[in-house]
Amino acid sequence: MFTSLRTKLTLSMLVTSLAAISVMALITPWLLEIRFEEEARQVHFSRFVRLIENFREDNGQWGGQENALLLHKRILDSSSRLARSPEASPSHPGDLKPERHPLDSETFRYVLADPQGFVFMPFGDYQAGQQLTDRQLERSEPLYNGDQLLGYALGANEFPMTEQDKSYLMIQSRSMLLGAAAGLIVTLLLSLTMGRQLIKHLQSLTRAAIEMSKGNLNQQVSVEGKDEIALLAREFNRMALELNNTYAELKASNETIKAQAEAMQELSLRDELTGLHNRRYFNQQFRLMHHQAVRYGENLALALGDIDNFKQINDRFSHQIGDTVLKQVAKLMAEEIRDADILARYGGEEFVILLGHTDKHQAEGLVDRIRAKVAAWPWQHIHKDLSVTISFGISDKLDTDLGHSMLVEADNRLYEAKDQGRNRVCI
Numbered sequence: 001m002f003t004s005l006r007t008k009l010t011l012s013m014l015v016t017s018l019a020a021i022s023v024m025a026l027i028t029p030w031l032l033e034i035r036f037e038e039e040a041r042q043v044h045f046s047r048f049v050r051l052i053e054n055f056r057e058d059n060g061q062w063g064g065q066e067n068a069l070l071l072h073k074r075i076l077d078s079s080s081r082l083a084r085s086p087e088a089s090p091s092h093p094g095d096l097k098p099e100r101h102p103l104d105s106e107t108f109r110y111v112l113a114d115p116q117g118f119v120f121m122p123f124g125d126y127q128a129g130q131q132l133t134d135r136q137l138e139r140s141e142p143l144y145n146g147d148q149l150l151g152y153a154l155g156a157n158e159f160p161m162t163e164q165d166k167s168y169l170m171i172q173s174r175s176m177l178l179g180a181a182a183g184l185i186v187t188l189l190l191s192l193t194m195g196r197q198l199i200k201h202l203q204s205l206t207r208a209a210i211e212m213s214k215g216n217l218n219q220q221v222s223v224e225g226k227d228e229i230a231l232l233a234r235e236f237n238r239m240a241l242e243l244n245n246t247y248a249e250l251k252a253s254n255e256t257i258k259a260q261a262e263a264m265q266e267l268s269l270r271d272e273l274t275g276l277h278n279r280r281y282f283n284q285q286f287r288l289m290h291h292q293a294v295r296y297g298e299n300l301a302l303a304l305g306d307i308d309n310f311k312q313i314n315d316r317f318s319h320q321i322g323d324t325v326l327k328q329v330a331k332l333m334a335e336e337i338r339d340a341d342i343l344a345r346y347g348g349e350e351f352v353i354l355l356g357h358t359d360k361h362q363a364e365g366l367v368d369r370i371r372a373k374v375a376a377w378p379w380q381h382i383h384k385d386l387s388v389t390i391s392f393g394i395s396d397k398l399d400t401d402l403g404h405s406m407l408v409e410a411d412n413r414l415y416e417a418k419d420q421g422r423n424r425v426c427i
């Protein structure tokens with residue numbers, strides 16, 4: 001439903017704040033009322049005690065039904081004065097000053113008993129003359145004149161609040177709710193700002209990870225602070241660096257292996273002595289070119305060359321000189337052919353030339369140039385008595401037999417050249 005982490009964070013903050021404020025809104029007024037009532041009870045009691053002190057000072061005696069009536073009258077007088085006085089609207093229990101705002105009969109909720117626990121000033125369900133039980137005495141407040149116990153005041157369970165008290169409580173509750181709402185707004189703003197910071201780092205990590213998955217391994221993210229996200233970012237950077245280095249090493253080693261494989265492949269297709277391609281390479285190329293020539297009706301000529309009396313060269317001048325001759329003949333042939341032609345050492349002292357888009361007559365011209373060049377080369381530089389010639393047989397016979405006929409025919413023409421006295425080209 002909510003895909004972005006930022007939305008989730010903001011919502012969770014909002015829900016948490018709202019929950020906290022709801023709990024506060026429910027509990028605070030209740031706590032406030034309890035505390036308020038407790039404080040009001042104490043204020044009333046202390047005012048009540050002062051009133052009694054005043055009463056005692058004025059009357060010189062205490063206890064008994066007559067005193068109770070007098071005391072009650074004084075309380076009623078105080079109430080009416082309170083009702084008339086414009087200053088008699090306390091906004092706070094602490095503002096209730098007994099001298100100026102005497103007890104309100106509405107809030108006066110005490111039963112007075114003499115030191116023996118007999119009620120002389122009743123209230124509510126209590127009757128005059130009734131003796132308070134031990135439990136009731138425990139709940140009572142003892143009244144002293146110096147060290148002398150005058151009696152007990154037993155407070156009613158509930159102290160009804162005045163209108164002022166109620167409005168004071170309401171103002172308090174509203175103020176607290178307003179404060180809570182302001183707190184909620186501040187929390188939200190803070191959570192948005194902090195969430196954005198948090199998400200910013202996570203987003204840059206996510207972007208870097210996506211780039212890495214695309215193959216861009218050189219990724220680093222900024223690391224701020226020392227929290228879990230900073231730790232994650234640091235580890236990510238370390239991992240990315242390691243991965244990047246390993247990948248670079250792997251790539252380099254792959255390239256080396258590839259180059260070595262290519263070199264090996266090339267070597268496997270080259271003749272070590274002359275540097276020309278070998279028979280295996282020729283066979284591959286011949287199959288392709290022959291197939292293509294047959295298919296598209298193109299010309300293809302094949303010339304087989306064989307150094308004349310090479311055995312004698314070896315025997316007479318040494319095998320080393322024989323090798324030198326092979327290399328030099330290969331060089332002379334390579335100089336003459338086109339890049340598109342295939343030249344290979346076919347075996348021993350035999351060479352093969354494959355000429356695309358060429359018929360046997362055109363091939364004869366090129367091959368005869370090679371023959372003449374070999375014959376004219378100053379072999380006496382190698383040995384004063386050395387002379388070298390080469391014979392060729394050419395064929396351009398295309399057939400559907402993978403070039404077999406062409407090879408056989410070229411070989412036959414080569415034999416003809418040899419038979420006819422060597423140093424010649426037969427087609």
Ligand SMILES: Nc1nc2c(ncn2[C@@H]2O[C@H](COP(=O)(O)OP(=O)(O)OP(=O)(O)O)[C@@H](O)[C@H]2O)c(=O)[nH]1
Nearest residue numbers: 306307308309310311312314319322323348349418
């Ligand atoms: N030095 C050297 N000799 C080789 C090499 N390969 C083959 N030969 C020799 O070449 C000679 C070929 O001799 P033959 O096949 O009798 O042919 P030829 O002597 O050239 O006679 P014709 O072909 O009839 O002119 C053999 O003696 C092989 O040993 C090589 O790589 N180096």
